[in-house]
Amino acid sequence: MIEKQAKAARxxxxxxxxxxxxxxxxxxxxxxRQYGYSLRQALAGGGMPIEEGTLYPLLRRLEAQGLLLSEWDAATAPPRRYYRLSREGERAYADLSAAWRAQATAIDGFLKGDDGK
Structure with missing residues (x-):
């Protein structure tokens, strides 16, 4: 029982x-600028596969927060909705990138000498 709980916690x-x-x-x-499927492929190619049911709600949420802009391109068949960062999204990206780097440095310090177990 404890083993199952520990696995669930991990x-x-x-x-x-x-x-x-x-x-x-x-x-x-x-x-x-990318459309949903190309973004999904890029994430998977980078080692972060994501389901459509996770990606599209995330894109809608980020757009509602003002971080993304989207537009339909009907010149392609089928029509595609393209997403890109808004100005606020660019600022958020810069802030999050800096925070990520700082946190990664801190975590790397904690993990130093760890054999991965």
């Missing part, structure tokens, strides 16, 4: 960690 920790870095990954990739 898995929950991994989910929370991934959720925290997903916004930064999406903002990073949307410095260039």
């Amino acid at each position: 898995e929950a920790g991994l989910v929370e960690l991934r959720r925290g870095v997903l916004v930064l990954a999406v903002l990073s990739l949307l410095r260039e």
Whole structure:
């Protein structure tokens, strides 16, 4: 029983960690205009596969927060909705990137000498 609880706690920790870095990954990739599927492919190619049911609500939330702009391109078949950073999104990306680097440096210091177990 305790082993199952410990495993569930580890898995929950991994989910929370991934959720925290997903916004930064999406903002990073949307410095260039992309549509949802291309963004999903780029995330997967970078080692962060994501389900459509996670990505599209995240894009809508970031757009509602003013971090993204979107526009439909009907010149392609099928029409595609393209996303890119807004000015506020660019500022948020810069802030989050700086915070990420600082946190990564701190965590690297804590993990120094750790053999990965």
